[in-house]
Amino acid sequence: MGAAQSSTDEFVREPLGVQERxxxxxxxxxxxxxxxxxxxxxxxxxxxxxxxxxxxxxxxxxxxxxxxxxxxxxxxxxxxxxxxxxxxxxxxxxxxxxxxxxxxxxxxxxxxxxxxxxxxxxxxxxxxxxxxxxxxxxxxxxxHRPGAPDLFPAAHRDEIAEISGQLFHDVNNGVYKCGFAKAQGPYEQAYDALFARLDALSERLAGQRYLVGDTITEADVRFWVTLVRFDAAYHGHFKCNQSTLTDMPVLWSYARDLFQTPGFGDTIDFEQIKQHYYGVHTEINPTGIVPKGPDPSGWLSPHGREELGGRPFGDGTPPGPPPIAERVPSIAEPR
CATH class of the missing domain: 3.40.30.10 (Glutaredoxin)
Structure with a gap:
């Protein structure tokens, strides 16, 4: 998406302009x-x-x-x-x-x-x-491919919707409310809500591998895309600096688990993420300087989440490799 403009001190996301199905x-x-x-x-x-x-x-x-x-x-x-x-x-x-x-x-x-x-x-x-x-x-x-997972299982849709709503307000959009706040009060309110939600989700994930049920659902996809950008962009650029993701043991292991799951980490280009956030948001980073760090190699370290059980794709199977034209550079490769 794109950042919205607001006449108030609080960040307000722009409405979508073409809401067809x-x-x-x-x-x-x-x-x-x-x-x-x-x-x-x-x-x-x-x-x-x-x-x-x-x-x-x-x-x-x-x-x-x-x-x-x-x-x-x-x-x-x-x-x-x-x-x-x-x-x-x-x-x-x-x-x-x-x-x-x-x-x-x-x-x-x-x-x-x-x-x-x-x-x-x-x-x-x-x-x-x-x-x-x-x-x-x-x-x-x-x-769908044979073996495609059910990301919205009917038995869990209400729970997925509830958690997804919390994630949107406090986490997905919450980091933007921190980064684009125009006054101290709205920034601190968003900051406190963000880390309170991260603490609550950490407690939830301490005893279960995925957010809802024992398989990957849309709620995990929604949460993960913010976590994978957290240290590279949100911690510093958006002033979400109570702690890094790597300092939150449960969430860091959960994020690594999904990063190493086909379909997740193979969509990520950390360099493009940093180039965008630090290069486009000139009101936050007027110099346009893009940080060299953090070192992404830790994303490939063992996560240990298998001990919690769970079946990543339920009764299905992992996706195959992405098409050649869509492949991103491996973080194990020099850039």
């Missing part, structure tokens, strides 16, 4: 159809990362292509500056805003990722990331 049941004007749509994400963005992970876990790569915006953008929006010629190779656009304006002439809301674009028309269909995650899991089932 892609469904198989005829409940929307946009039907599930292989090769019709292109998911646009960014390695830097946690909101996009969630949808990219869900797509990986469900094995939708062959039917829903992926375009990656680079980590740098300005007021014209996310751009494809890492692609040859600086344009998306399928949509042929330089700026993601172009796809929003094709859908809504004069579009004046946030140009955010993730976004799904209809390839033939080049129009954004939706940027409703939470609905998109749910619909990929429940509407695209005819195109």
């Amino acid at each position: 892609i469904t198989a049941d005829g409940s929307s004007p946009w039907p599930v159809e292989p090769h019709r749509y292109r998911l646009i994400g960014a390695r830097a963005c946690p909101w996009a990362n969630r949808v990219i992970i869900v797509r990986r876990l469900l094995g939708l790569e062959p039917v829903l292509s992926l375009g990656i915006a680079g980590p740098l953008h300005d007021d014209r929006s996310w751009r494809f500056h890492l692609d040859p010629g600086g344009v998306d190779p399928v949509l042929g656009i330089e700026w993601l805003r172009e796809a929003y304006e094709r859908a809504i002439p004069g579009y004046d809301k946030g140009v955010t990722v993730p976004a799904v674009v209809e390839i033939p028309t080049g129009k954004v269909v939706t940027n409703a990331y939470q609905d998109l995650e749910f619909d990929l899991a429940t509407q695209w089932t005819a195109h």
